[in-house]
Amino acid sequence: MPPANYDLRRGIGNRIWQWLGNDRFGDCTVAAYLHLCMVHNIAASSSWKKLLYRAGYRPPHDPFAVVLYTEFLATLNEKPSGTQGVDPFTFFTWLKVKGIIQDFQQIDITAPGEDAMHQAMIDWSGCLLALNLTTYAFDTALNGKAWDVRPGDVPAFGHAVALVEYGPLNDAVVTWGQIQSMTRAFTKECVYACWVFK
Numbered sequence: 176m177p178p179a180n181y182d183l184r185r186g187i188g189n190r191i192w193q194w195l196g197n198d199r200f201g202d203c204t205v206a207a208y209l210h211l212c213m214v215h216n217i218a219a220s221s222s223w224k225k226l227l228y229r230a231g232y233r234p235p236h237d238p239f240a241v242v243l244y245t246e247f248l249a250t251l252n253e254k255p256s257g258t259q260g261v262d263p264f265t266f267f268t269w270l271k272v273k274g275i276i277q278d279f280q281q282i283d284i285t286a287p288g289e290d291a292m293h294q295a296m297i298d299w300s301g302c303l304l305a306l307n308l309t310t311y312a313f314d315t316a317l318n319g320k321a322w323d324v325r326p327g328d329v330p331a332f333g334h335a336v337a338l339v340e341y342g343p344l345n346d347a348v349v350t351w352g353q354i355q356s357m358t359r360a361f362t363k364e365c366v367y368a369c370w371v372f373k
Contacts, residue, residue: 176290176299177290177293177294177297178344179342179343180334180340180341180343181293181296181340182340182347183212183296183297183300183301183339183340184268184339184340185217186216186217187213187214187217187348189352189353189354191213192210192213192259192349192351192353192354193233193234193236193237194206194237194351194352195209195236195237195239195240195352196240196241196244197211197235197240197350197351198281198352199241199257199354200241200244200255200256200257200259200318200350201255201256201257201258201259201260202240202241202244202255202261202304202349203260203261203334203335203336204238204261204262204266204303204335205243205244205247205266206240206261206335206350207268207333207335207336207337207349207350208267208372209235209240209243209303209335210337210339210349211238211300211301211302211303211337211372212235213234213235214300214301214339215300215338215373216300224236224252226236229302229337229350231323232251233256241255243340244261246265247261247269248261248273250269250308251255251265255277260333260335261272261335263303263305263335263368263370264281264370267279267370268292269370270372272298276372277372277373278372278373279370279371279372279373280371280372281369281370282295282302282369282370282371284366284368285321286362289359289363290332292304292338292362292366292369293341295369295371296338296339296341298371299371299372299373301337301338301339301371302311302335302338302369302370302371303335303336303337303338303339303369303370303371303372304335304336304348304366304368304369305333305334305335305366305367305368305369305370306330306333306334306335306336306365306366306367307320307330307331307332307333307334307365307367308322308330308332308333308365309324309325309329309330309331309332309365310329310330310331310332310333311325312328312330312361312365313332316355317335317351317353317355318349320356321345321356321357321358321361322355322356322358322361323357323358323360323361324358324360324361324365330350330364330365330372334350335352336348336349336350336355337349338369339354340354344359345357345358345359346359346362348354353359
């Protein structure tokens with residue numbers, strides 16, 4: 176059983192996360208992947224490099240994310256757009272073939288899904304979560320309040336986020352360049368897949 180709370184951010188703040196193209200394009204999977212790369216990089220760095228990284232030393236940035244997104248879409252004969260999403264399995268397969276990542280896998284998050292997801296977050300230095308946002312969550316994103324399930328809410332908008340922290344009541348993900356909290360009820364209702372890579 177994983178601990179009651181865990182935080183992988185190690186000082187990475189909103190100024191460093193950035194939107195990574197997801198304010199213009201449907202590259203949320205690419206952005207979540209790069210947010211997790213930041214966590215991987217700082218986890219493997221020396222104390223001096225961690226200090227530099229927190230200060231903004233060479234993190235992935237918007238132009239790099241858009242180039243990666245564009246290059247991947249070209250393999251599908253697609254072009255970047257505000258609606259063209261990226262399937263995590265196909266994207267990770269492409270990254271592995273290119274030698275950018277060593278391996279990846281999907282984590283079974285059926286019961287007891289939260290424990291498996293949280294343990295995977297610890298073991299793999301973060302998880303990419305595929306989820307369906309409710310209209311309310313989409314409309315109120317980044318307003319400082321946790322995403323929660325409200326009566327009548329229906330998950331409808333496909334999205335990908337980087338799970339980097341959890342506590343006894345909420346999960347915390349990076350999306351659109353900021354940390355967004357999600358209640359356990361929201362995670363259970365809206366998250367449908369969990370991916371890890373190294």
